[in-house]
Amino acid sequence: MATIRCDQHGVSHEAFVCKHLVYGKYLGFFCDLDDRQNPYPDAWCNGCELIRIEHNGWNDVTEELIEIALVCGGCYEEIKQKNLLGSESSTAVQ
Numbered sequence: 737m738a739t740i741r742c743d744q745h746g747v748s749h750e751a752f753v754c755k756h757l758v759y760g761k762y763l764g765f766f767c768d769l770d771d772r773q774n775p776y777p778d779a780w781c782n783g784c785e786l787i788r789i790e791h792n793g794w795n796d797v798t799e800e801l802i803e804i805a806l807v808c809g810g811c812y813e814e815i816k817q818k819n820l821l822g823s824e825s826s827t828a829v830q
């Protein structure tokens with residue numbers, strides 16, 4: 737897995753989240769759990785989840801609609817704690 741150097745966390749795993757999650761709070765936290773090998777599966781917010789549902793999953797069109805940010809594994813965990821609502825209804829989240 738690729739690594740990234742973060743100012744806060746040093747060298748860590750690469751992770752991808754939607755840009756809303758990076759700056760937001762309590763936005764919901766959805767991720768792709770099919771990717772079991774990855775401790776930091778790509779994650780997105782409730783708003784992006786609605787786009788995903790509308791388009792029956794991620795595809796070229798949805799990729800144009802949402803912006804993805806590269807963060808480190810440490811930042812990913814912080815972002816997750818900040819945005820997790822505990823009520824996500826996606827099948828992707830248990």
Ligand SMILES: [Zn+2]
Binds near residue numbers: 780784
């Ligand atoms: Zn989003």
Ligand SMILES: [Zn+2]
Binds near residue numbers: 742743748807
């Ligand atoms: Zn970091």
